[in-house]
Amino acid sequence: MHRIVYLERDSIIAEVRRPDFPHHWAEHAKTLQGEVKERLAGATIAIVNKLRIDAELIAALPALQMVAVAATGANNIDLEACRVRGIVVSNIRGYAAHTVPEHVLAMLLALSRNIFAYRQAVADGSWQRAEQFCFFDYPIRDLHGATLALIGSGNLGSGVARLAAAFGMRVLRSERKDALSVRPGYTLFAEALRQADAVSLHCPLSAETSKLIGESELRSMKPSALLINTARGGLVDESALARALQEGWIAGAGFDVLSVEPPRNGNPLLAPELLALPNFMLTPHIAWASQPAMQALAEQLISNLEAFARGEPQHVLT
Template sequence: MNIVILDGYLVNPGDLSWGKISELGNLKVYDITPKELVAERVKNADIILLNNSIVAKEAIEKANNLKYISMLATGYDNVDVEECKKRRIKISNIPSYGTDTVAQFTFALLLEVCNNVKIHSDAVFSGDYTYSDKYGLPLKKQYELSGKTIGIIGYGNIGKKVGEIAKAFGMKVLAYRGENKGKIYDEEVSLEYLLENSDVISLHAKLTEENAEIINTKTISKMKNGVIIINVARGGLIVEEDLKEALNSGKILGAGIDVITTEPIQKDNILLKANNLIITPHIAWTTREARQRIIDIAADNIRGYINGKYINTIN
């Protein structure tokens, strides 16, 4: 059984072990696989594992032995699922590995927007506070979360965890799962109600045709003045030009995002010209604990496949 990992560096940059997976077959690990090398590296594989490498139709067509794909992530929009279905190639993903980690990072971004801790720390280390004639040096306004309303778009495991933490801060929680889904949580409201009544809007939805670019000029216009936007889900949920304009006009008070439409970010990305914006390089999921869970669950997925018991399959 030939097992190939296309982008192992993302999950395991060297501080973890692939041992649980190497026990299951002949394992070959590539730290990074450029798009043009995917077909060559998977052509003799029975099983492939990947995080964000793109496995397109052309690569799948050339992989004559490929029977199973185990994602090293929850999302799988970078794999041609339809082509896998035609060829009866099973795909599994890694659910719930990063619930606590990503929820924690959500509030790291939100608290930085509200409290600007780094700017004020820099003022201390630079000497600005030492030589100030003021007791305290508030460089930017501070914003209290207690009593505010957070609107959570995408109310799966991570979204619900964010809601739990928000309530501990004294916030009211509104949630949106989609207009065509039956209401099963007390917090659930329509998208329009959420937009109009939230002080903070946090994105935790999968990227689908229905919610692509859900944050745009039209939806922003329905939001409160001075709203805060957080996105740790997918860059494609936001129209970046519209976010920049709303930040620069002051309609949106501030934003913290860990994902953008094209990654890594390009030097001409419009968001680099936005005010009051924090951008992190897609790291919300990368605690050691979360990455270890990815490896453990992936090993269980593969073992289940070998034994004819499919686990966490999406097709």
């Protein structure tokens, strides 16, 4: 009988049904990193979200057969160590196909139309003191006719492309930064940045993509361009972005992620002067978290467990 231990149950708000095979189920609302080894002792299946499962931990868990990641990103799992041990690692795919693209478009609309600046103008009485019926101190741009560059064109990037096209945007799919040739339908990375009125990131975090967008990339973008990141905080040099926003290298940014979450020890993008800017939006990693999306995640999580128990593992990373 499988022993299943769910280490971070509170990381989703959804009904999580029990698997259809014989098992013992234990769950913890939250788990500290230092508690992982003890709680997984004897477990054959571990369900994790952001906790680290490294080679040392894997070596200390001889019964472990599967790591079920309750998310898409799995950079917190030592996949090679799992592969060597024959441990199956499965992740969640496709569940955020609507919620993340909608968040991206919400950020693009709010920044393009200067919604926060105008909201503040009403709050501080500027409109009330205006000499005419409207108050337009801040530029308003349409998404229609603007160029959107997508860095990463998987399920989420494609979802953003569909919504952007519906708004009349021209969509460029960027080639990988280090690519020596360009696939049909793609644009060189540097050229995509140069042409873009907005850039949206949708690639995984890896050694190759860490700080993919740094000072040189930000300076190569149009001064009127927007940068949206709903993928991983480490894709962007956050100190460089803070300077870009303060010094006007780009027009604005919308972020749903930071390099360390939660940001208990601060972050350049949490500086009060940045959070007060009307052209910078920072949300607490919730682009994925609509209620329908979380329920779809929960269902796929259990489906992954059941497929593994049948001997037909799915969504496998190892």
